[in-house]
Amino acid sequence: MHLRPFDPTDTDAVIALWTACQLVRPWNDPRADIVRKMTEQPELFIVGEIDDRLVATAMAGFDGHRGWVHYLAVDPDSRRSGLGRQLMAEVERLLREAGCPKLNLQVRSDNLAVLGFYRGLGYGEDQVVSLGKRLILDES
Template sequence: MKIRPFQPADEDTVIGLWQACGLTRPWNDPHRDIQRKLGEQPELFLVAVEGETLIGTAMVGFDGHRGWVYYLAVSPQHRRLSLGRALMQEAERLLTERGCPKINLLVRSSNTEVLAFYDKLGYTRDDVVSLGRRLIHDH
């Protein structure tokens, strides 16, 4: 397995992977999410490939204060092979290189399998409430 930056030719496969992993939502256009990421730190949009097959993604960002990871996804057929761990290790390495002191990510509270995955990686739950307000409506 190799981890490399996203390439435009990956777009349809990436979106198919996100859909297979249940990461897409009707209010977020994944094509627009990708285009937005390509405008900001595109080198931090990671894909995992095995040969020519795209099997994982991680959309990483650093705002100068905190690092963030979105769209961590591993193909259902390739799970339990430490690919998610490898993507997170690469995200942490790239953020550390940039001087990032802390990484944050959001997980739906009902997603117990993913919460257990991050627990195993040493992530802890912060005592915070995530708030949001949509500024641009995709749909």
């Protein structure tokens, strides 16, 4: 898999992948999320291609204290082939180079397969409660 920074021409393919991976939610407009990301650390939004076909994405960020990864997606037909592991290794490398001491991510508690994937990469459950508050309501 060839990894590279996201390009705006990838938008439709990225949203199609996120939809296929069931990452799109009614309260998050994926186009708005992409536009927002392109204003903050766009170099940390990476995509993976095989034979010019977009098969993976990761949207990462670093706030000076912790790194985060969102929208990690691998085409359902390409899963269990090491692409997710390769993508996360690149995210970790980029964040480490930025001076990031710890990477956080959130997984829905009922997504057991994804929890197993991250545990296999050495991620453990932190003893915290994730809280959130919507500041901008996306229109979908």
